[in-house]
Amino acid sequence: MIESLQSLEDFRAPRGRRYPLWLILLLAMLGTLSGCYGYQALEDFCVRHYQALCQHLGITVKRLPSDSTFRRIFEQLDF
Template sequence: MGASLMEHLRQVEDFRTTDGRRHPLWLVLLFVIMGTMSGYVGYRAWGDES
């Protein structure tokens, strides 16, 4: 059986500096993918929904 999406995302190398690492990169990427699949384009659209 193949690896899950989260397992693949955890293998992505984190390019950010230490100061820019508030959340794990795999989690940020997962939220971006989920937002895009839901039809949101850009980070501002994610925060506009109430």
């Protein structure tokens, strides 16, 4: 699944990107599978599972995306 998400073209401008698109989409899928419906719920999921997500995904970020980041991405995403 991660390889498929990584193959998607990132539509955002390079400036200001904190998180790769594949990571945001993966977090949204994992959160949704865990019953998180809404941007704030996705942010709460990321906060609750920060350590495990960083460890298992091999990422090093100070924090995971906020609710406004999820909202901006989904507003611009071409499904």
